[in-house]
Amino acid sequence: MIAAKTLRLSLKSLRDFAKKRLPDNVVIELDEKDECPLEIVRHMCSPDKLGIQLLFIPEEFGGMGGGAFDVYCICEEMARIDLGVATSVLATFLGSDPITVGATPEQKKLWLSRIADEGLLFAYGATEPEAGSDLGALRTTADRVMQDGRIVGYKINGNKQWISNGGVADAYSVLANTPAGPSWFVVEKGAKGFTHDEPEDKHGIRLSNTAALAFNDVYVDADRLLGGVEGQGLNQAQAVFGYTRLMVAAFGLGAGWAALDRAIPYSTKRIQAGAPLSEKQGYTHKLIVPHVARLEAARAYIEETAERIDAGAEGSLNTEGAIAKYMASEAGNTAAEASIQALGGYGYTHEYMVEKISRDVRITTIYEGTSEIMEMTISRDRWQLHLKTRGQHYHEQARVFEQLHVQHPDVGADTAALSFHALAEVMEKARVGRLTRYQHILLRLGEWIAYVECAGSLARRAAHMAENRLSEKTNRRFDARALAAISRIFAREAALKIAEEGLRWIIGAGGLAATDIASFENTLGLSAIQRAQAGLMADMDYVADVLYNRVAKPATQKAA
Numbered sequence: 001m002i003a004a005k006t007l008r009l010s011l012k013s014l015r016d017f018a019k020k021r022l023p024d025n026v027v028i029e030l031d032e033k034d035e036c037p038l039e040i041v042r043h044m045c046s047p048d049k050l051g052i053q054l055l056f057i058p059e060e061f062g063g064m065g066g067g068a069f070d071v072y073c074i075c076e077e078m079a080r081i082d083l084g085v086a087t088s089v090l091a092t093f094l095g096s097d098p099i100t101v102g103a104t105p106e107q108k109k110l111w112l113s114r115i116a117d118e119g120l121l122f123a124y125g126a127t128e129p130e131a132g133s134d135l136g137a138l139r140t141t142a143d144r145v146m147q148d149g150r151i152v153g154y155k156i157n158g159n160k161q162w163i164s165n166g167g168v169a170d171a172y173s174v175l176a177n178t179p180a181g182p183s184w185f186v187v188e189k190g191a192k193g194f195t196h197d198e199p200e201d202k203h204g205i206r207l208s209n210t211a212a213l214a215f216n217d218v219y220v221d222a223d224r225l226l227g228g229v230e231g232q233g234l235n236q237a238q239a240v241f242g243y244t245r246l247m248v249a250a251f252g253l254g255a256g257w258a259a260l261d262r263a264i265p266y267s268t269k270r271i272q273a274g275a276p277l278s279e280k281q282g283y284t285h286k287l288i289v290p291h292v293a294r295l296e297a298a299r300a301y302i303e304e305t306a307e308r309i310d311a312g313a314e315g316s317l318n319t320e321g322a323i324a325k326y327m328a329s330e331a332g333n334t335a336a337e338a339s340i341q342a343l344g345g346y347g348y349t350h351e352y353m354v355e356k357i358s359r360d361v362r363i364t365t366i367y368e369g370t371s372e373i374m375e376m377t378i379s380r381d382r383w384q385l386h387l388k389t390r391g392q393h394y395h396e397q398a399r400v401f402e403q404l405h406v407q408h409p410d411v412g413a414d415t416a417a418l419s420f421h422a423l424a425e426v427m428e429k430a431r432v433g434r435l436t437r438y439q440h441i442l443l444r445l446g447e448w449i450a451y452v453e454c455a456g457s458l459a460r461r462a463a464h465m466a467e468n469r470l471s472e473k474t475n476r477r478f479d480a481r482a483l484a485a486i487s488r489i490f491a492r493e494a495a496l497k498i499a500e501e502g503l504r505w506i507i508g509a510g511g512l513a514a515t516d517i518a519s520f521e522n523t524l525g526l527s528a529i530q531r532a533q534a535g536l537m538a539d540m541d542y543v544a545d546v547l548y549n550r551v552a553k554p555a556t557q558k559a560a
């Protein structure tokens with residue numbers, strides 16, 4: 001982990017660099033030309049310049065040894081600048097992951113030191129034309145090359161698809177099938193038989209180079225097999241998902257906020273019907289405030305997960321990474337979409353950037369596992385918990401939030417608790433009716449679980465903010481009172497979502513007889529959840545006032 005002061009300085013250097021080298025007009029031009037600004041990416045990754053890569057390389061290999069929280073903060077900032085450039089930088093992080101997780105000490109020293117010292121750009125080659133979400137279907141092969149009865153190398157054959165930095169990287173981590181199963185190899189640029197296609201013409205992140213790779217009898221020495229043991233590739237890829245998905249979550253968060261931060265000032269200047277749009281509730285309460293609440297709920301979850309990873313949590317926090325990515329990327333997309341609407345006709349043009357952000361952020365629900373795969377991952381894991389605890393897992397969570405409500409009655413913990421109880425009941429009804437045989441129910445459960453767990457995280461974060469217990473590095477855009485109001489807004493949304501949609505799909509899948517609906521509504525706490533909507537308008541008014549600086553500051557703050 002790096003010191004809070006060092007992190008602040010890194011973030012400031014990044015912002016200053018972007019202001020100078022990537023102002024809006026340059027970004028718009030590069031986007032139109034569909035061009036990766038390689039010199040800028042290299043500058044960002046060079047040890048004697050910005051050196052962003054140093055953050056995630058362990059100190060023993062010449063890096064700064066940043067933790068998950070540090071990486072989240074940097075990723076959010078990069079996404080605010082440009083998601084394409086951010087993706088190019090991320091690709092080296094992803095490409096080096098199989099090394100960090102699975103390489104031998106000698107391999108780590110070689111490759112991680114080269115990334116730190118030479119600013120080596122990596123690419124991460126997992127996806128194939130026929131193997132996307134289902135990596136198990138991969139066809140690229142790595143055949144042993146034998147000499148005197150021992151393995152001296154491998155011959156790689158096959159194709160990779162949609163590889164970030166595919167046409168510009170210096171080295172590639174490549175997943176290929178050995179006789180003992182999928183394994184990671186490092187292949188250097190220029191290897192005989194290794195080629196890449198022209199960059200893809202993409203919908204968004206057009207500042208990032210994405211290309212297909214082809215391997216035609218590409219020979220690598222045996223020491224390029226990461227870890228030196230065949231068949232570990234899928235486990236190595238799984239082991240870092242908690243971490244890498246958190247980075248993509250931070251991308252969704254940063255891009256979503258980047259869009260809102262254009263819509264908010266715009267609406268203070270745009271006069272319609274005699275007043276700025278920012279003063280119109282029908283505008284702010286549809287196009288701004290709900291998106292702020294969802295993004296901040298995702299942030300709360302990202303920060304909690306990052307803290308757990310940095311504290312050395314057991315396991316890979318795969319499910320938590322999936323929840324963070326799912327919520328932040330979906331919230332980033334809807335925020336960017338709403339920001340186009342918020343700028344009206346101007347939002348629909350290139351010049352105002354929100355349309356570009358909206359195209360860019362779309363990728364966050366696709367790469368590093370699509371939203372549907374995230375829903376499945378979340379649902380399967382928490383379903384096991386539901387079964388193991390005989391349906392009590394989320395009821396127990398609900399009691400934690402009932403307790404929190406006693407200490408902090410204003411952070412929405414009571415409503416979050418209602419959502420946890422309702423979730424437990426929906427899951428139990430799904431178990432009794434064997435409804436997870438419908439894939440749609442399984443995936444919807446993933447969505448509801450993500451909402452409810454994020455409602456819990458946000459309530460806890462608001463409480464910690466009130467107690468001044470948050471990390472020094474935490475985002476402090478909102479004070480404790482504003483965060484509590486945001487938490488209440490989101491908890492109401494999560495609770496209503498699980499109760500109404502849960503009921504809908506339990507009935508829709510034939511899990512409830514018409515005569516039992518009223519009693520199940522009761523079990524779900526539907527009317528309590530509806531009653532908890534009281535105060536929603538006032539909370540949204542307050543959050544809008546905070547966003548538009550219409551809240552009088554206490555005298556001490558004013559003086560400061």
Ligand SMILES: Cc1cc2nc3c(=O)[nH]c(=O)nc-3n(C[C@H](O)[C@H](O)[C@H](O)COP(=O)(O)OP(=O)(O)OC[C@H]3O[C@@H](n4cnc5c(N)ncnc54)[C@H](O)[C@@H]3O)c2cc1C
Nearest residue numbers: 124125126127132133162163164210366367368369370372
């Ligand atoms: C710009 C860009 C950059 C990328 N960078 C990289 C990179 O650097 N390295 C790399 O290895 N890969 C990279 N990828 C690939 C990316 O990770 C894959 O595109 C992604 O995993 C989805 O795979 P797919 O495209 O084959 O879609 P598919 O897996 O075919 O999915 C298509 C749709 O079906 C859904 N779906 C899939 N399986 C199921 C299921 N079982 N049940 C229900 N629905 C399902 C998906 O959610 C999706 O909506 C990149 C992709 C893009 C577009």
